[in-house]
Amino acid sequence: MKHIISIRDLDRPFIDELINHANHIASQHFNANSLSDKILALLFFEPSTRTRMSFEAAMARLGGTSISVGSIEASSISKGETLADTIRVVSGYADAIVLRHPKEGAARLASEFSSVPVINAGDGAGQHPSQTLLDLYTIQQSLPLDGIDVGMIGDLRYGRTAHSLTYALSLYRCRIHVISPKGLELPPALIGELRDRGTEVIEHEHVEDIIKELDVLYVTRIQRERFPDSASYFDVSSSYKVTTELLEGVRSHLIVLHPLPRVDEIDPEVDTLPYARYFEQSRNGVPVRMAMLQEVLK
Amino acid sequence: MIRSVPPPEGLLISPIKNGTVIDHITSGEALNVLKIIGITGTTTESVSVATNVSSGKTGKKDIVKIENRELRKEEMDRIALIAPHVSINIIREFKVFAKRGVERPKFLLGVVRCPNPGCITNAHEPISSRFEVLPNVLHCMYCDWLITTDITGHMI
Numbered sequence: 001m002k003h004i005i006s007i008r009d010l011d012r013p014f015i016d017e018l019i020n021h022a023n024h025i026a027s028q029h030f031n032a033n034s035l036s037d038k039i040l041a042l043l044f045f046e047p048s049t050r051t052r053m054s055f056e057a058a059m060a061r062l063g064g065t066s067i068s069v070g071s072i073e074a075s076s077i078s079k080g081e082t083l084a085d086t087i088r089v090v091s092g093y094a095d096a097i098v099l100r101h102p103k104e105g106a107a108r109l110a111s112e113f114s115s116v117p118v119i120n121a122g123d124g125a126g127q128h129p130s131q132t133l134l135d136l137y138t139i140q141q142s143l144p145l146d147g148i149d150v151g152m153i154g155d156l157r158y159g160r161t162a163h164s165l166t167y168a169l170s171l172y173r174c175r176i177h178v179i180s181p182k183g184l185e186l187p188p189a190l191i192g193e194l195r196d197r198g199t200e201v202i203e204h205e206h207v208e209d210i211i212k213e214l215d216v217l218y219v220t221r222i223q224r225e226r227f228p229d230s231a232s233y234f235d236v237s238s239s240y241k242v243t244t245e246l247l248e249g250v251r252s253h254l255i256v257l258h259p260l261p262r263v264d265e266i267d268p269e270v271d272t273l274p275y276a277r278y279f280e281q282s283r284n285g286v287p288v289r290m291a292m293l294q295e296v297l298k
Numbered sequence: 299m300i301r302s303v304p305p306p307e308g309l310l311i312s313p314i315k316n317g318t319v320i321d322h323i324t325s326g327e328a329l330n331v332l333k334i335i336g337i338t339g340t341t342t343e344s345v346s347v348a349t350n351v352s353s354g355k356t357g358k359k360d361i362v363k364i365e366n367r368e369l370r371k372e373e374m375d376r377i378a379l380i381a382p383h384v385s386i387n388i389i390r391e392f393k394v395f396a397k398r399g400v401e402r403p404k405f406l407l408g409v410v411r412c413p414n415p416g417c418i419t420n421a422h423e424p425i426s427s428r429f430e431v432l433p434n435v436l437h438c439m440y441c442d443w444l445i446t447t448d449i450t451g452h453m454i
Contacts, residue, residue, distance in 0.1 A: 105440025189444035
């Protein structure tokens with residue numbers, strides 16, 4: 001039984017094969033009834049728009065059915081049921097479970113109590129492997145993944161997408177440039193681990209110092225709740241904003257990605273530039289998640 | 299094979315009749331070794347501790363002698379987390395009954411509490427903490443948190 005819990009569990013051949021599979025699906029090479037006898041349980045303990053809807057869309061495109069809890073408040077979970085018990089019960093109703101939960105490691109726990117495959121759709125500030133896979137998929141649409149320069153900007157401390165992606169990029173010998181406000185840097189233990197794995201991680205104070213040497217700029221949201229007051233938030237967020245001026249003179253093949261939702265990190269004027277790929281990235285969630293569902297349900 | 303303990307000449311602490319001698323502890327880690335094996339001010343064992351003793355092997359070392367207690371395998375392996383070069387002598391009737399090195403365990407189940415308050419192992423769930431032991435860090439197998447310092451401080 002195959003679970004997809006953390007990008008750390010996946011090796012490069014698996015990721016490459018999954019990306020290839022998603023490429024085939026995106027070019028309409030798939031059986032629209034391949035999962036017609038399957039039921040997918042969506043267990044979302046936290047709000048989600050893109051992840052939840054794209055998993056539902058992926059399941060529907062493959063002919064399968066999705067079931068979900070209407071609201072957590074109206075379920076047994078609000079009565080104090082453990083996640084372990086919820087998973088035991090739900091795995092009796094469905095052929096696979098997609099889980100989003102506020103606690104880190106929740107999906108790993110779920111995989112230990114489930115009798116069907118579990119896909120992690122985000123656990124707290126931890127892992128979000130389907131996002132990372134679609135990030136890699138979007139990059140390889142424009143560039144070879146090997147040896148490129150990737151800039152990561154924004155909240156790199158709490159942003160789970162940044163942790164998962166930097167780890168995945170280390171499989172491809174990319175150089176990682178990190179630019180973040182004080183206090184929101186990539187955790188030192190993670191930087192140390194990446195370096196131990198032979199990945200070059202370079203810290204920059206200003207994005208202007210490195211923007212012209214990047215192949216990919218990955219922007220993450222700076223969360224307002226991390227700051228003591230609105231003034232300090234606006235100070236920081238304005239200095240980490242991607243604008244058309246910032247992108248003048250960059251490499252012609254640069255791509256700008258963002259896991260969305262964005263708030264002020266990317267000026268809407270950037271949307272019309274050829275570098276902007278974040279909406280395409282979001283759309284790519286469907287073929288990548290179709291490939292993941294076929295992988296765990298085959 | 300049973301052999302005699304060398305004469306106590308020059309030793310700062312006297313030999314024990316029965317129990318365990320933990321030798322070649324990384325200098326300064328003796329008290330943490332006691333903590334790891336659950337010896338505190340309220341336990342009853344008679345314990346001798348010598349710190350920063352000259353050692354040809356590592357320059358300086360610590361030694362712990364515990365009377366009337368023989369360490370279990372899992373206790374010895376826990377010690378390896380902070381003092382990988384220790385040698386452990388089980389003493390019976392003043393003689394070395396067995397001499398053992400320690401092995402860093404590959405995994406720690408229920409030994410270390412994850413310092414991440416958001417980790418599922420700190421929630422009300424029917425699971426124990428589980429850490430993978432890597433060369434310089436402990437890796438939480440649930441939330442991916444890495445413990446790089448003060449391993450003893452996180453022990454349950």
